[in-house]
Amino acid sequence: MKKYILLISVLAGLAMQGSAFAAHDHDHSAEVKKVVAPKSDSLFNINDVWTSSEGKQVQLAQFSGKPTVIAMVYTSCQYVCPMIVSDMQKIEKSLSKAENGKVNYAVFSFDPDRDTPEKLKEFASSHRVNQDNWTLATSNASAVRKLAVTLGIKYKKDKSGDFDHDAVITILDSDGVIKYQQSSVGKNMDEATATLKKLMR
């Protein structure tokens, strides 16, 4: 077995030579600052439209100006997704009211078929989500795929309509650039909270 795995690794190395697997350059020094256009590596470049639990249209760019804590869930999820939300609430609880006024919390659904705005609203109230600085939103399959790809979240819908998915909490700075990611589910959120505090203005 080990030999087999080794052979695969060698082959993989050979075949992937020349592909762009090198570390990516994130130096923005040469970047021209524009007033309106988002930064080149900002999530605000994504212009898909989502619908919030309040029935309002949501685009990522509206989170501009404050750091944002982002996760993806689906509301029929029994165990993992409530834990992700609860991990986000841990961050919220560890900040003062004033600090929380300077943060957005955003939860996006994997499940365009079942997660209607009403469903999201139910989910918010049953998990005691503070609706003031939280956004829960749903969209279509293409927008979900694009956001998941951008956040590096792997997922797959199974035959029953449920989803296998990574549990990840992402923190964006006020320009929409990813600054921190952590796999979630009942973990200590201290590092995430500390990152968030640094990003507040």
Next chain:
Amino acid sequence: MIKVSPRVCKMLLAPVSLLILGATASGGEISFIPDGNYAPFYVKEGSGSSKDKLIRVKAFLLDVHQVTNEEFRQFVSSNNEWRKGNVSKLFADTHYLQHWGEEGKEFSSSEGSKPVVNVSWFAAQSYCESVGKRLPSTDEWEYVLNDMDRNKESVHRSVMDWYAVPNRELPSLVNRPKNGFGISDLVAVVWEWTNDFNNFMVRNDSRDSGSKAAFCGGGSLNVTELDNYAAFMRYSYRSSLQGNFTGRNLGFRCAKDKE
């Protein structure tokens, strides 16, 4: 060179009468793929009998060949945000279209009919949308490669030849051999993006990122055909990608829902 035996040729020619071929807005031919089942290389542990492990794929349309440099140049020239200097780092890394020269002199005429490479998932997706299509799903793509088990050995052989000599020069996509579905070069020319390349593939409770457990140690015992390392390579390659990655061996083709 892919050697095609006389037996293989017969198999390639036979199903052509079943195909619907036609020129499309993207310049390429598109072929009708009838619905069917295939057994994926990687299946979940404990998913029951072998019948349950089959994936059902609905009928759809798939481009006969990959999108070419010339086709992609036309797309870029009418979509400013996909010009080399304009593209957002979120959507493509710094190697985006790095094999192209400056505007107006992107490539020599002989390169025009070769598959475009150094394109990210976002770029591929946007190209397909611009011509009224979409990227194929991984299941659709694998189903067409599986080709109802026709010609399996020859496909494996050409893949292994390709793995053995990395970075060989890309061929022009004119008059390429076709598989039983009428589709050319799914393997052994470039790797291809699929819409859901970021599929979650591991069933475990740790909820860590999907790829590691699938491709190391005991996790790899779940594969349906342990000796099929050509497929193993494809799945691990996809799993290593991120949406803004580009590679000199990574291209794409588009698909479309059946109307």
